[in-house]
Amino acid sequence: LASRDFHPADTIIDIKGVRIGGDNLVIMGGPCAVESPAQSDEIARLVKAAGGQVLRGGAFKPRTGPYSFQGVGVEGLQMMREAGEKHGLLTITEVMTPEYVDICAEHADILQVGTRNMQNFDLLRKLGTIQTPVLLKRGFSSTYDEFLNAAEYILAGGNPNVMLCERGIRTFETYTRNTLDLSAIPVLQGLSHLPVISDPSHGTGRRELVEPMAKASVAAGANGLIIEMHTDPDNSMTGDGVQSLFPDQFAGLLKDLERLAPIV
Numbered sequence: 648l649a650s651r652d653f654h655p656a657d658t659i660i661d662i663k664g665v666r667i668g669g670d671n672l673v674i675m676g677g678p679c680a681v682e683s684p685a686q687s688d689e690i691a692r693l694v695k696a697a698g699g700q701v702l703r704g705g706a707f708k709p710r711t712g713p714y715s716f717q718g719v720g721v722e723g724l725q726m727m728r729e730a731g732e733k734h735g736l737l738t739i740t741e742v743m744t745p746e747y748v749d750i751c752a753e754h755a756d757i758l759q760v761g762t763r764n765m766q767n768f769d770l771l772r773k774l775g776t777i778q779t780p781v782l783l784k785r786g787f788s789s790t791y792d793e794f795l796n797a798a799e800y801i802l803a804g805g806n807p808n809v810m811l812c813e814r815g816i817r818t819f820e821t822y823t824r825n826t827l828d829l830s831a832i833p834v835l836q837g838l839s840h841l842p843v844i845s846d847p848s849h850g851t852g853r854r855e856l857v858e859p860m861a862k863a864s865v866a867a868g869a870n871g872l873i874i875e876m877h878t879d880p881d882n883s884m885t886g887d888g889v890q891s892l893f894p895d896q897f898a899g900l901l902k903d904l905e906r907l908a909p910i911v
């Protein structure tokens with residue numbers, strides 16, 4: 648079902664009038680983690696003012712270590728929802744277990760499956776039973792074939808609203824957190840009709856690389872970007888402050904992108 652042979656035309660996912668796929672470029676921005684109502688409100692305002700369409704933020708965080716901040720939980724879903732509604736943005740948040748799919752889908756417009764859960768097949772099966780759009784992140788050691796098979800689990804269950812997200816893979820290089828695989832964008836678009844979103848934030852792990860790799864992703868044909876942005880990155884509650892853009896950098900990037908592709 649994920650293959651272009653089966654479905655030659657680009658899939659376009661229409662969420663409350665925001666069209667993802669085809670010639671459209673969707674911009675998702677926001678913090679790694681939802682922290683407070685005031686933070687959600689302020690960042691939503693900035694994402695909207697910059698021209699973005701989707702507010703990102705994790706209420707449940709898949710942390711590498713068990714003692715790290717794990718997210719604010721269900722309350723975070725409410726904070727994001729309120730901020731999104733107030734500022735006219737869609738919202739995307741990560742869901743980690745099948746049990747939380749329904750509550751996350753009640754609050755968010757798009758559900759994110761993180762890199763660590765790309766092959767959490769119980770989660771993928773559960774996501775196949777609903778119609779809420781899913782942004783499926785590529786596992787950091789997964790091949791394109793494994794990635795597309797993970798998407799297939801969701802599609803096979805009956806949910807056609809899947810977008811693929813390249814977020815960097817593990818290589819021998821340690822200067823960057825991951826190596827953003829730009830080739831994945833045209834390769835996946837050739838093999839599949841599903842929209843392909845690029846995440847230059849996790850794909851590099853370094854703030855100064857987000858802008859060039861965001862532009863490179865759009866030049867390579869990405870259907871959208873998901874970018875971490877924070878009003879006070881140095882004091883963010885996850886370690887991802889180092890890769891988060893300052894609000895003015897985020898706005899400047901979107902301005903530059905307008906010249907590469909219309910943001911609609």
Ligand code: PEP
Nearest residue numbers: 679761762763784814849
């Ligand atoms: C995130 O988006 O904050 C995140 C945890 O992403 P990934 O699953 O790609 O590491």
Ligand code: MN
Nearest residue numbers: 679875885887
């Ligand atoms: Mn993050």
